[in-house]
Amino acid sequence: MKVETAKKVEDAAAWRKYSENVLPPLLQAALDSFVEHGYHGTTIRTVAARAKLSVPGLYHHYASKQALLVAIVQFAMTDLLVRSEDAVAEAGSSVEEQFRLLIECLALFHAHRSELAFIAASEIRSLEGESRTAHIKSRDKQQQMVDDIINQGMREGVFDAEHPKDTSRAIVTMCTGIAQWYRRDGELSPEELAVRYANIARMTLGVGPGSRRESVLTAPTPVLTDARGRPDRG
Amino acid sequence: MKVETAKKVEDAAAWRKYSENVLPPLLQAALDSFVEHGYHGTTIRTVAARAKLSVPGLYHHYASKQALLVAIVQFAMTDLLVRSEDAVAEAGSSVEEQFRLLIECLALFHAHRSELAFIAASEIRSLEGESRTAHIKSRDKQQQMVDDIINQGMREGVFDAEHPKDTSRAIVTMCTGIAQWYRRDGELSPEELAVRYANIARMTLGVGPGSRRESVLTAPTPVLTDARGRPDRG
């Protein structure tokens, strides 16, 4: 019972924790190359060299260049969806809180995992066959989560928007857009940015930054963790 | 004098007018290919075939594949900047109106010229040398225009934002993001979308959709024009 409670508390905050080097070295090399030159602009030789492997050495691990992209994109979409569901679950039954945490989660992901999110968004057209279909489905599901919460908030009279569907898209777009410009060496930490974006998003729904502005995220909670998931600062 | 006034009135609304087929056929073929497969995913043979030209025929008009991209991107950034300046100029001295028209202009451009805007944003990394530098400079200038108006509005007490800089970036991102998802066959016309986005943007600055919601854009002003710049409907 005691253990279960502890576990539950830990799990509840799992969506906020981002460890570094989550990708195997070879996928990380591919990701870095894709970010720099795009999928078609990247050669298999570049990726292999970056991973300190020969070309056949690379093909021992992945069947094709396409397989590298698929693995990266699938990792990204699964990670985001799991985190999003955790965030909404943590919020309980309050739509306002569900919305706030979901937007924080979205912003947090696109700042912490900006390279991953950038490729997942920009290289959809380079995905072949059903990988592309599956990816688009995930994107739509992500958008739908925000739509649903906003619609629920509208019904409850908590939110006020002239065009909820457009507002929802605008909010999701501004969050996913973070991946395009966010730099780790910039002024804002992902956590600070996420709180600000959640507040901006709330404004579009007629809810001021108002109550509970001091989110748990701004408290001294350790957020960055090492490869084993343990805090490495804070 | 009379002529000059008429010209001035016409010019003042020029930023709202979008004619089709603004690009020479060859550049349009290149743009369509870049949108479908990306710059590196596009072969010069594909572009040539699309333009009903042989490969040497293509090279008669443009020196290289890179030159095609540069021409497209330069056209896009010049068009947007000129329109933005016209929009702000039309607004007169009211920051609130300057902001509203600038956001409408931004949204309008990214909906009407979504392919152009999409490539200009996503293929920056494929630009070589000073073309890339020049393009980034233009992007920054565009962002700066919004920053400046928001800052002015803050000083005048018209706008209220906790973090004006972040709000500004969020607004610009959500507008440029239109190019990623907008479809001409969707539910909203570019003009309807632009009005909605301007209102959403105003909300983030603590200004309700409020006054003057019926913008000139929703009035029966003809907006689409033919290749010669004349209205073709309305």
Added chain:
DNA sequence: TAACTCCTACCGAGCGATCGCTCGGTAGGA
């Protein structure tokens, strides 16, 4: 314990296809 058989984890060399681009033309109007 030495020899043998697997297995994983690679690599040097290179294949066929395709890439961006060019050479040396032609056709037709001024």
Added chain:
DNA sequence: TCCTACCGAGCGATCGCTCGGTAGGAGTTA
């Protein structure tokens, strides 16, 4: 005689990918 507007053929480079290996560790047998 130019010039513009093209094109068939093809060059050298590079692409994604593969062939036929080797190195070394684990497990099995004599």
